[in-house]
Amino acid sequence: MHKTRFFSGIALLALSAGGCGWTGTSSERDVMVPAEPTLIDFADPATVTGLTTRTLTEGDSPTSRYVHITYPELADAPALNRALRAQAERQLKDFRARTGTGPKGPRPELNVEWQLAAVTPQAIAVRLRTGEFLGATWGNSTQTYWYDRRNGKALESTGLLDGKDALRRLAVLVKDGLKVRGPQVEQDEVTADGDQFDSMAFNRNGDLVVEFDDCQIGPCSLGRLAVAVPAEQAAPLLSGLGRRAQDSVREQANVPHDEPPVAPTTRPDALSSRAGTVDCAKTKCVALTFDDGPGPHTGRLLDLLREHRARATFFTVGTSAAAQPGLLRRMSQEGHLVGNHTWAHRDLSKQTTSKIADSLEKTQDVIAAATGQAPTLVRPPYGAVSQDVRDVTHEMGLALVTWDVDTEDLRGAESAGEKGTPEDTSKEIAGHPKETNDDAKDIADRAVRGAHPGAIILMHDIDREAVDVLPAILKGLRGKGYTFVTVSELYGSAGMQAGRLYRSGSELRVRSP
16 A cells, blocks of 8 residues: 555634534535544555545436445455445435425436545545535535544444443444534434444544534534544544554554645646547548546556557546646557546536536646646536526636436446436446446447537446447448547647537537527
């Protein structure tokens, strides 16, 4: 394992009373507060050897739901991988049961991102942050899974505690810590219930940080609440794993660590290193685009592109890009173009302007730190665009890119069907169900049959089967005389303007409805 770097996160305001600290947080960008007891040092996933990301995604019929779930997969923690996969599948199954097909309007959306709350020789902790949109506002919740390196077992957060009696005693301490909030917080709602204590981790001092979900113990307007139980009060309540995790987190906080990479202050606009070698006004050009990565199969996809001397545009999700910056560097070095696909793949059209900007800016920084170039293109998740999205991207100097040829490479039998616009895009769970040979042939046929000069072709690099079909697509398109370029090269000297929506190189501009 490489030397671990850390990022601090969580909280805007903190008070302390009765020996415990509490905090209420806003949903805006996390702001560090000096001596904040609920602050957790998140490990930089890019420094963890053998880590990749897995993605479950869905966005089928025009009246159905949007889903994007990501979680880490670690080579040396198989039990943790199984637990995270099972949790993702449970969440998706439950969300499907509660939403289904509904009337026109904002689509229900499930979004799960992750952070590493601990990576030590003793334990690993993965904090899952879930957001749900059911038609009015977003609701957020957290859940933290722990992995005991000593015995190879994965546990929920209550595994940090020494049984039910310890959980009851912890509930009393947490209630005491919440008294400072007054009547707004429903202290009586705090019980020795594992569901309420499903997200716990340690801060750098060894204090046990207990997080609650939105609306769980108070009005939704309070957002997330967290309590830090001082280390000396928490220690008698801990299990063997809990004690080892507490000690190792505290020890690691005092070990000098590398600073995270910083995006260059002056960064040129992203451009393929081979831009200008093809004149698409005289040549039949198409742009292959890959969304939602990087993932476990991106490296092999890059091998295939190099083998077939083809270039592409990768619209990367910030959380996955931050975990695997080496793949972004390789994309850039091999003549591909790296674009912005937001931080966590939430539908931007449901967001405020500040959250739109935050999601794009964080992803810009991660990509620039890895490649030395600032993206000029953004693909809005699900192809969904609003006037606010146009305004923010215009201010940030980003052009919006969707597509006009959908290979439907992630669509399974359950969601099969025709669709028209990018906003109607349909994606089944990545990797489930598995595509058959006939499915792979259909994907290749859609790409080759739908291609035309200036086509922007949608694919994904998060699923093995989708990558497997790439050679057939490259062979078929090259056989029809097409040259593979990046998206920006389709527009030649005319260029692409910030805030405008582009879906095909054969069109000057497409207006969003």
